[in-house]
Amino acid sequence: MRRDNWRGIYWIAWKDMKTYYLKPPAISWGIIFPVTWILAFYLRNPQSFQELIPGLIAMTILFSTTAAEAVVINFELRLGSLERLLLAPVSLPSVLFGKVVGGAIFGLLMAMVVTVGCVLFLGVRPDFLYLILVGLPSLLAFSSFGALLCVMVREVFEAQTLLNIPRFIMIFLCGVVYPVSAMPRGLQYVAHLMPLTYTVDGLQHSFSAGAGAIIFLDALVLLGFFIIFIFPAVHILSRKFQ
Amino acid sequence: MTDSKDSIIEVTDLTKYYGELLAVDHISFEVKKGEVFGFLGPNGAGKTTTIRMLTGLSRPTSGRASILGFDINQHLVEIKHHIGVVPELSNLYDELSALDNLLFMARLYGVPRDQRSERAEELLKIFGLEDRKDSLFGTFSRGMKRALTIAAGLIHKPEILFLDEPTVGLDVVAARSLRNLISNLHQQGITIFLTTHYLEEADLLCDRVAILVKGQIIKIDSPQALKALAQEESVIEFSFRKEASAFLDNLAAKLREARVVAVNHNTVRIYGGVAASIYTQVSKFAEEFHLEILAVNTIKPSLEDAFIKITGLSPTVMAMEKGAK
Incomplete structure (x- = not known):
């Protein structure tokens, strides 16, 4: 049974990559939107752009993973294809985890494009080990966050609308463009309740020397968020099939 | 009732509530190995709900059911290896070709790597789709989509095939062709559980028919025996x-x-x-x-005559397509 589930996770993620990555909602929210933001910040002030790179990579991860989830989950909920997956000898949590992995891989590809671009054209030198240490739990956390919101609704546009609320709140509160430490104390507390804060923090440490133990803490907190998001997502999806 | 020793599906007092709505009301039946067993009833009778419970897409409120001796509540993943399911909606992937859809299903069901392509090609040939194997599913006609969806349900060589309203929405020619395919599957020894609201379909295909009305089984017998009741x-x-x-x-x-x-x-x-x-x-x-x-x-009575006599319903109720008012 465990083998059935691992096989299911692998092939569902593979199929989602092949089927949905070039769908318009994935392109517009997962690729065009982050790229536009990055270009806007670069053109506004090229000299201080390097300071914004960790935040923009974090934002890319947030948007690309959640946009992919809206596509891989809500397209299939609407068309009934998700039922087709549940008819196979694969458990429901594994089907959902396959979807989360599919979204995480999309986010990984986008984050890699942005990171490699910054390395090649701006000459920044991140610690790649730390990038992976923060990046992977971030991808899983945001992909499962996307999954959680997407299983609550049926249509792709509903999912994107619902996702935009926390996305934009996080962009402004989690240190993407404005440091959390410079915000009023109350907002700092709110910021620390959001996963993007830990991704931005971890990525900032990856791009600066002497990250230390704090980066492990960021990674652990992000893994905690992944668990917090995935369990209710499984529960909500299960209820749809009762 | 059938002899339980050759029963492949056994259902006892299966019940499903959706909130206050009683969709399936304490139904009991058995399906014998190798037979075509039909669930015949108007829309909303509980046919699809029953299939969804038996295939793990919905949980029974109460009652028991086993498939090949495995309890549906405890051994669902094991059961899924042995059953193929063709939902009412042809829900394969528009963005994948016919061949890729079948290969994906083969991978999902754990068909060994060296058998996947051969099995997929074989099914495409059986269902007359070999010339369109590289065409996207989204470009297929309704009949072709239906045929490929059935092929996908057979990719892992299941012992039991569940077909939910297999010919709904198809034109006469496509429906006839599909019925021939179902007959061929039956001849190959596959047990088929199908739901339909087409009386002539049940008459043509089924060895035994359960007439379902408002969530309850009114009668189970062969079409011949049911017709004899009306004579x-x-x-x-x-x-x-x-x-x-x-x-x-x-x-x-x-x-x-x-x-x-x-x-x-x-x-x-x-x-x-x-x-x-x-x-x-x-x-x-x-x-x-x-x-x-x-x-x-x-003049011999038709299954429609028998249905009217047994249920007291008008045949126009059966003629209504899903979603029709």
């Missing part, structure tokens, strides 16, 4: 060369033990009486009034 009296139809309706009263007066009903100007039906005696009397009557008999038919 209360003999019905003989006479067609004459000349108009016979003018002589109806004369004929009725001669056949006191039967009822005479005009079907049209030249045709009458005679209900009841002894068939041989009726034929002799009508022949004499035809000679007497110079009415040449063109044809004589014994």
Whole structure:
């Protein structure tokens, strides 16, 4: 049974990559939107752009993973294809985890494009080990966050609308463009309740020397968020099939 | 009831509530290995809900069911290795080709790598889609989509195939072709559980039929036995060369033990009486009034007649497509 589930996770993620990555909602929210933001910040002030790179990579991860989830989950909920997956000898949590992995891989590809671009054209030198240490739990956390919101609704546009609320709140509160430490104390507390804060923090440490133990803490907190998001997502999806 | 030792599906008191709505009401039945078992009933009777419970897409509120001896609540993943399911909606992936859809399903079901392509190609050939194997599923006609969806349900060589309203929405030619395919699968020894609201489909395909109304099984039997229930009296139809309706009263007066009903100007039906005696009397009557008999038919009741008699429902209820008001 465990083998059935691992096989299911692998092939569902593979199929989602092949089927949905070039769908318009994935392109517009997962690729065009982050790229536009990055270009806007670069053109506004090229000299201080390097300071914004960790935040923009974090934002890319947030948007690309959640946009992919809206596509891989809500397209299939609407068309009934998700039922087709549940008819196979694969458990429901594994089907959902396959979807989360599919979204995480999309986010990984986008984050890699942005990171490699910054390395090649701006000459920044991140610690790649730390990038992976923060990046992977971030991808899983945001992909499962996307999954959680997407299983609550049926249509792709509903999912994107619902996702935009926390996305934009996080962009402004989690240190993407404005440091959390410079915000009023109350907002700092709110910021620390959001996963993007830990991704931005971890990525900032990856791009600066002497990250230390704090980066492990960021990674652990992000893994905690992944668990917090995935369990209710499984529960909500299960209820749809009762 | 069937002999439980050769039963492949056993259902006892299966019940499903959606909130306050009772969708399936304590149904019990068995399906024998190798038979085509049909669930016949109008829309909303509980057919799809039953299939969804048996295939793990919905949890029963109460009752028990086992497939191949495995309890559906405890061994669902094991059961799924042995069953193929074709939902009412053809829900494969528009963005994948016919071949890629089948290969994906083969991977998902754990078909060994060295058998996947061969099995997919074989099914494409059986279902007449080998020329379109590289075409995207989204470009297929409804009939082709249905055929490929059934092929996907067979990719792992299941012992039991669940078909939910297999011919809904298909044109006459595609529906006939699909029924032939289902008959062929039956001949290969696959147990088939199908739901339908088409009476003639149940009559053509099923070894046994369960008539389901408002979540309850009203009757289970072979189509022949169900039709026999509706055969209360003999019905003989006479067609004459000349108009016979003018002589109806004369004929009725001669056949006191039967009822005479005009079907049209030249045709009458005679209900009841002894068939041989009726034929002799009508022949004499035809000679007497110079009415040449063109044809004589014994009218057998259809499954529709049986359905109406058993359920008291109008056949128009069955003719309604899903979603129709």
